[in-house]
Amino acid sequence: xxxxxxxxxxxxxxxxxxxxxxxxxxxxxxxxxxxxxxxxxxxxxxxxxxxxxxxxxxxxxxxxxxxxxxxxxxxxxxxxxxxxxxxxxxxxxxxxxxxxxxxxxxxxxxxxxxxxxxxxxxxxxxxxxxxxxxxxxxxxxxxxxxxxxxxxxxxxxxxxxxxxxxxxxxxxxxxxxxxxxxxxxxxxxxxxxxxxxxxxxxxxxxxxxxxxxxxxxxxxxxxxxxxxxxxxxxxxxxxxxxxxxxxxxxxxxxxxxxxxxxxxxxxxxxxxxxxxxxxxxxxxxxxxxxxxxxxxxxxxxxxxxxxxxxxxxxxxxxxxxxxxxxxxxxxxxxxxxxxxxxxxxxxxxxxxxxxxx
Amino acid sequence: xxxxxxxxxxxxxxxxxxxxxxxxxxxxxxxxxxxxxxxxxxxxxxxxxxxxxxxxxxxxxxxxxxxxxxxxxxxxxxxxxxxxxxxxxxxxxxxxxxxxxxxxxxxxxxxxxxxxxxxxxxxxxxxxxxxxxxxxxxxxxxxxxxxxxxxxxxxxxxxxxxxxxxxxxxxxxxxxxxxxxxxxxxxxxxxxxxxxxxxxxxxxxxxxxxxxxxxxxxxxxxxxxxxxxxxxxxxxxxxxxxxxxxxxxxxxxxxxxxxxxxxxxxxxxxxxxxxxxxxxxxxxxxxxxxxxxxxxxxxxxxxxxxxxxxxxxxxxxxxxxxxxxxxxxxxxxxxxxxxxxxxxxxxxxxxxxxxxxxxxxxxxxxxxxxxxxxxxxxxxxxxxxxxxxxxxxxxxxxxxxxxxxxxxxxxxxxxxxxxxxxxxxxxxxxxxxxxxxxxxxxxxxxxxxxxxxxxxxxxxxxxxxxxxxxxxxxxxxxxxxxxxxxxxxxxxxxxxxxxxxxxxxxxxxxxxxxxxxxxxxxxxxxxxxxxxxxxxxxxxxxxxxxxxxxxxxxxxxxxxxxxxxxxxxxxxxxxxxxxxxxxxxxxxxxxxxxxxxxxxxxxxxxxxxxxxx
Numbered sequence: 001x002x003x004x005x006x007x008x009x010x011x012x013x014x015x016x017x018x019x020x021x022x023x024x025x026x027x028x029x030x031x032x033x034x035x036x037x038x039x040x041x042x043x044x045x046x047x048x049x050x051x052x053x054x055x056x057x058x059x060x061x062x063x064x065x066x067x068x069x070x071x072x073x074x075x076x077x078x079x080x081x082x083x084x085x086x087x088x089x090x091x092x093x094x095x096x097x098x099x100x101x102x103x104x105x106x107x108x109x110x111x112x113x114x115x116x117x118x119x120x121x122x123x124x125x126x127x128x129x130x131x132x133x134x135x136x137x138x139x140x141x142x143x144x145x146x147x148x149x150x151x152x153x154x155x156x157x158x159x160x161x162x163x164x165x166x167x168x169x170x171x172x173x174x175x176x177x178x179x180x181x182x183x184x185x186x187x188x189x190x191x192x193x194x195x196x197x198x199x200x201x202x203x204x205x206x207x208x209x210x211x212x213x214x215x216x217x218x219x220x221x222x223x224x225x226x227x228x229x230x231x232x233x234x235x236x237x238x239x240x241x242x243x244x245x246x247x248x249x250x251x252x253x254x255x256x257x258x259x260x261x262x263x264x265x266x267x268x269x270x271x272x273x274x275x276x277x278x279x280x281x282x283x284x285x286x287x288x289x290x291x292x293x294x295x296x297x298x299x300x301x302x303x304x305x306x307x308x309x310x311x312x313x314x315x316x317x318x319x320x321x322x323x324x325x326x327x328x329x330x331x332x333x334x335x336x337x338x339x340x341x342x343x344x345x346x347x348x349x350x351x352x353x354x355x356x357x
Numbered sequence: 358x359x360x361x362x363x364x365x366x367x368x369x370x371x372x373x374x375x376x377x378x379x380x381x382x383x384x385x386x387x388x389x390x391x392x393x394x395x396x397x398x399x400x401x402x403x404x405x406x407x408x409x410x411x412x413x414x415x416x417x418x419x420x421x422x423x424x425x426x427x428x429x430x431x432x433x434x435x436x437x438x439x440x441x442x443x444x445x446x447x448x449x450x451x452x453x454x455x456x457x458x459x460x461x462x463x464x465x466x467x468x469x470x471x472x473x474x475x476x477x478x479x480x481x482x483x484x485x486x487x488x489x490x491x492x493x494x495x496x497x498x499x500x501x502x503x504x505x506x507x508x509x510x511x512x513x514x515x516x517x518x519x520x521x522x523x524x525x526x527x528x529x530x531x532x533x534x535x536x537x538x539x540x541x542x543x544x545x546x547x548x549x550x551x552x553x554x555x556x557x558x559x560x561x562x563x564x565x566x567x568x569x570x571x572x573x574x575x576x577x578x579x580x581x582x583x584x585x586x587x588x589x590x591x592x593x594x595x596x597x598x599x600x601x602x603x604x605x606x607x608x609x610x611x612x613x614x615x616x617x618x619x620x621x622x623x624x625x626x627x628x629x630x631x632x633x634x635x636x637x638x639x640x641x642x643x644x645x646x647x648x649x650x651x652x653x654x655x656x657x658x659x660x661x662x663x664x665x666x667x668x669x670x671x672x673x674x675x676x677x678x679x680x681x682x683x684x685x686x687x688x689x690x691x692x693x694x695x696x697x698x699x700x701x702x703x704x705x706x707x708x709x710x711x712x713x714x715x716x717x718x719x720x721x722x723x724x725x726x727x728x729x730x731x732x733x734x735x736x737x738x739x740x741x742x743x744x745x746x747x748x749x750x751x752x753x754x755x756x757x758x759x760x761x762x763x764x765x766x767x768x769x770x771x772x773x774x775x776x777x778x779x780x781x782x783x784x785x786x787x788x789x790x791x792x793x794x795x796x797x798x799x800x801x802x803x804x805x806x807x808x809x810x811x812x813x814x815x816x817x818x819x820x821x822x823x824x825x826x827x828x829x830x831x832x833x834x835x836x837x838x839x840x841x842x843x844x845x846x847x848x849x850x851x852x853x854x855x856x857x858x859x860x861x862x863x864x865x866x867x868x869x870x871x872x873x874x875x876x877x878x879x880x881x882x883x884x885x886x887x888x889x890x891x892x893x894x895x896x897x898x899x900x901x902x903x904x905x906x907x908x909x910x911x912x913x914x915x916x917x918x919x920x921x922x923x924x925x926x927x928x929x930x931x932x933x934x935x936x937x938x939x940x941x942x943x944x945x946x947x948x949x950x951x952x953x954x955x956x957x958x959x960x961x962x963x964x965x966x967x968x969x970x
Contacts, residue, residue: 224404226393227393227398227401228402230398272390275383276379276383283375286372287372306379314385
């Protein structure tokens, strides 16, 4: 493998977004108690690029073959977090590693992508209900464990992996329709299973004005910040909503609001364009994959990242409820950044393999 | 029905479909952004400008102060403070002159306050006028639209006793100094103790302020509360002070300049403490005016000073107790008879006895007990010269003079006991033996405080107990000490002290019928005779200071009193003031039942103890 064989367009786009992220974290936290977080983000960025290079050099076939073992380890890890995980923010999703708290569920995402790709990529013409059930169970078990942490947002990010795997693995549209209908019928039951704070978030999403100081507060403040940005934005580090600390912790899940206030509609659209470039490039890579399983791996990565961007930005502009999932490459947070680059490493890996046979 | 064309490749049509889905999702986001940022940007910008979170402090009430029986001495009362909010996008600067006029605050004073808090975060309100009047409250309410940056916040303020009752020991509170604000430990608008107990126990008395984070609209109206942290009140202070005795001491001293201290010699607990002239600490509660401050600061009577612990003056004849104690402990005085002929001659100088100077009489032969009763100078000139300055100094230090008592009040003075080493260091001259003559009767460069003398009298009468004087009931007994005295020392001196307030004594007029009461008078010149002759105008300022230290019962006393009456001329006046305090003591619960009748001479508790040095 040579350096020029790497997908420099993909890496360049990802790095550009990540650098914008570091700048925005710095700008949004200037003068707050979070000032200085951006330095940590730079360290994670460097570690992430390293991780990407490492993952890109492991033969993806080996990864696919060992995926059942990885899966067992992952489920055991999630169980361990549930039992031993340090309770931060009332949820057991973190484990302390090297002075930092890493979210196990982020890395399990990678394993799920690989496991689903291996199962759905197996050469067959169509999927039986039995096959669909197997995929559901494969994804459902870790998702349920993550849900228990409780981390609804991350559990939801496992679903697009399953969906893409099933669609590309040969599920019939009729089967898809029945599944969708069943899902709709299950909704009331799901509502019942939600935590009270999650229900409040949903209500807050539906009617943010009803209780401006309660659950709708973040949504309302986020929309004010984005709207105040206008066409051209208020300028770097000039966002009054962010400056006034109306948005609590503006550098994590709501960082797009901070960015949109500072750079306006033009800047926000340009940033979305970068994400779209990245995702379309992933799709292009998927079509170059040497086999179906490899293609599904790449599409799985694409699906997860697309889900993150759509749900996160949707939440920021008030089109989606608050689920607490970060914006990949932009939001402050080591786990998300490491996952994204590791996933890009997988993609790189598949891309390089096309020369092998 | 769709067929997967190649088993080893991705189904192209489905990938394309997913791609369209992705594009549709992004198009949705773009539409959402377009709506917020382009179509509705005016609406959201308006909301953004109106958006304000304000942090309102909820000051914690200071701890209250109670006397020994739980009677309230210092309380709090609710009061309003005008605050300036500086997060209103810069407009407040232009409004300052108008606000200053409306609240009757000098503009310069307001700018000084703002300057003091220049490093405080922008969202922190700045207090610009304390304890505002109802008219000020009305002004702020009426001008809410003109000056939305003005806010009134309720705080509790100090309510002190009237007429300066116990003012010098309680002290007063005020705004923190600029250094305290800069240190970041003291929030804006905080109240800190500036003197007395308020200062010494400031950390105990100060509670933890709460705060309320509220969301306000464009007109400054509170729309809702984001968080509410209630304040934690400061700890109450329970004193050893007795309100009844304090009242008696205040009234007995009246308007005479000086001080009164009464304490329990067994525990060191202060029962009363008065300093005159005094001040009204209530004037400090709402920020004292510059003019008032200037008046107090330049008053030659030093009203802000607590003379009970800070006045450093020559003790006069009270010091004879020290010389007598030294002589008795060393076995030099017990059988010593001196024949007073009105004059003591040393080094070609004549040192007269007061009885010769004032009445042209002589005391004739006396022993040490009689010398105390009649305060014979010649006796103590003679004894003091035999002891020498070193021995006098040793006993003076041992009996608690020349160093602070460690009372739980700030800025206690140590006084001064002159030693040859001290003179060498300050005047670069050797100690002349002739100077010892003056020191023996408490004159010369010797300085003591009233609290030191009260403890000294109680300490000798109780056989050598010198506990740390204190005002707070649970103050630790650090710095106290025992100096056990021989039984003969205690019995001889107490007998002499009893004689002082009986016929023939120097304060016979202070006799209390049926009360075992004794003491020692003192008269101290404030200026040398030679200098006094040069004064042409009023001599009122140079009239002698008079002292009295008293104990009751005389042996193993339960109360020791020291009275300082500056320029009082007659030491018996001071003794009468002390007698009134002792009388009040026997009316309180602190006095044991039947103490008066049981007050008979007893053997000192420290019998057989210590042999001095």
